Amino acid sequence: MADNDASREDRQLPASERRLQKAREEGRVPRSRDFGHFAMLGGALLAAAALGPGLAQASIGMVRDAMRFGRPEALTAERLPQLFAAVGLDAFIALLPLLGAFALAAIAASAIPGGIVFSGKALKVDASKLSPINGLKRIFSIRGSVELLKLIVLAIALIAVSAWFVSSSLAEFAGLATWPLAQALDSGSALLGAGLATLLAVLATVALVDLPFQWFRHRAELRMTHQEAKQEAKESDGDPMLRSRIRQRQREIASRRMLAAVPAADVIVTNPTHYAVAIRYDETKGGAPRVVAKGVDLLAGRIREIARAASVPLVEAPPLARALYAHVELDREIPVALYNAVAQVLAYVHRLRNWVPGRSAAPRMPENFEVPEALDPANDTRANAAQASGPAGTSDAR
Numbered sequence: 001m002a003d004n005d006a007s008r009e010d011r012q013l014p015a016s017e018r019r020l021q022k023a024r025e026e027g028r029v030p031r032s033r034d035f036g037h038f039a040m041l042g043g044a045l046l047a048a049a050a051l052g053p054g055l056a057q058a059s060i061g062m063v064r065d066a067m068r069f070g071r072p073e074a075l076t077a078e079r080l081p082q083l084f085a086a087v088g089l090d091a092f093i094a095l096l097p098l099l100g101a102f103a104l105a106a107i108a109a110s111a112i113p114g115g116i117v118f119s120g121k122a123l124k125v126d127a128s129k130l131s132p133i134n135g136l137k138r139i140f141s142i143r144g145s146v147e148l149l150k151l152i153v154l155a156i157a158l159i160a161v162s163a164w165f166v167s168s169s170l171a172e173f174a175g176l177a178t179w180p181l182a183q184a185l186d187s188g189s190a191l192l193g194a195g196l197a198t199l200l201a202v203l204a205t206v207a208l209v210d211l212p213f214q215w216f217r218h219r220a221e222l223r224m225t226h227q228e229a230k231q232e233a234k235e236s237d238g239d240p241m242l243r244s245r246i247r248q249r250q251r252e253i254a255s256r257r258m259l260a261a262v263p264a265a266d267v268i269v270t271n272p273t274h275y276a277v278a279i280r281y282d283e284t285k286g287g288a289p290r291v292v293a294k295g296v297d298l299l300a301g302r303i304r305e306i307a308r309a310a311s312v313p314l315v316e317a318p319p320l321a322r323a324l325y326a327h328v329e330l331d332r333e334i335p336v337a338l339y340n341a342v343a344q345v346l347a348y349v350h351r352l353r354n355w356v357p358g359r360s361a362a363p364r365m366p367e368n369f370e371v372p373e374a375l376d377p378a379n380d381t382r383a384n385a386a387q388a389s390g391p392a393g394t395s396d397a398r
Contacts, residue, residue: 013229015222023222030218033147034154034210036109038203043105045196047098058094062087112211150210157202165195255299258330261292262303263310267349270314275321276300278307279334281346288333289342294325313349315365320345323375340370 015023023029166173169191176184224232262268265278266289278293295303307314320341328334334342344366351363373379 010225011223013224013226015219015224016229016232018232019222019224028218028222030214032207032210032214034150034203035112035207036106038200038207039105039109039112040102041196041200041203043101043108045193045200047101049193051097051101054094054097058090062090062094150206154202154206157206158199161198161202162195165198169195258293258295259302259306262306263312265292265307265312267345268303268307268312268314269317269321269324269345270300270304271318271321272314272316274300275318275325276303276307277321277324277328278303278312279324279342279345288336288339289346290331290333291324291328292331294328294330296325313352315345315348317341317345317366317369319371319376319378320369322377323371326377327375335375337372337375344369 172187172191176188179187261280262278265280267279269275269277269279274296276293276295276299277291279289280292281289293303304314306312320338323338323341324334327338348363348366355363
């Protein structure tokens with residue numbers, strides 16, 4: 001018992017959607033017995049009020065038809081069962097709307113608290129439920145005690161209301177004996193309906209309290225411990241170490257694919273050691289030049305090694321390399337603001353490829369690349385450092 005209390009105290013986390021769905025698949029949903037009583041009695045009263053006159057007329061007609069039969073039906077054994085079968089069929093057809101109303105009331109009683117659930121797990125035989133010891137534990141448990149207390153209170157309330165109604169209407173019931181039969185039946189039906197409506201009001205009050213109580217108790221029973229929440233997250237999202245290895249594997253594959261595009265690049269823009277960005281311009285496809293590879297530090301060094309092995313020109317342009325790395329994703333065209341700077345680099349590469357040593361001077365590498373200050377991350381770093389250091393730091397920067 002102490003273990004159960006400790007386990008209940010540890011369940012501090014609300015039930016997750018997956019836990020609620022799993023419980024629903026097992027047929028464990030909130031149910032209100034009091035609402036079922038209210039729905040059935042209410043459905044019976046509504047059906048009696050709506051279908052009562054027609055059912056009465058049908059009953060009178062069936063009795064008349066059953067009492068009218070000739071001598072052959074009474075004396076012939078073969079024809080008498082046919083007469084009973086015809087009367088029974090008429091009775092079933094007359095009661096069919098009433099049975100349908102009861103069926104709808106039963107569906108509403110089971111569907112409104114927790115919804116309609118079709119689960120085969122609830123039909124499986126559980127040996128623990130057949131054990132007398134487990135049955136006694138359920139009866140004398142806290143939940144069983146609460147249910148028993150509710151039934152006692154409900155029974156007392158219904159008995160008290162019934163006694164009050166009978167005592168207050170006793171004179172009217174006694175007076176029905178002196179009335180004509182048709183008028184007495186109508187008045188008696190009205191009195192009986194009023195009494196049932198009073199009982200229905202008691203059941204409705206109890207059901208309005210029991211519905212939210214059952215909902216909250218169902219959620220409380222499905223509360224989770226921290227360990228259960230971690231285990232569920234692990235089952236849902238997978239092992240964190242496995243996810244980390246998968247992400248690492250994906251990065252390795254993406255890195256190899258990116259490095260494979262370096263030999264086909266037109267130029268590598270460097271910082272010269274920290275950044276390396278590979279650019280390719282395909283005139284046949286049109287559009288702007290695209291960034292096919294980029295990296296920093298070790299990956300930048302690897303890009304430069306592959307570029308040298310493939311005879312891809314390397315151009316040192318620190319502001320342009322920083323801007324391209326920060327603002328252009330892989331396999332995306334460069335922004336319009338960097339068109340001029342990249343055009344300078346491509347023009348230099350074009351002259352370098354067409355240069356024949358000994359015939360003319362080597363092409364000069366551009367020195368001032370037209371890179372907007374807003375696109376160079378170094379400018380933001382210097383500005384933040386200047387703001388942090390104050391006037392003295394600004395003076396030193398100058």
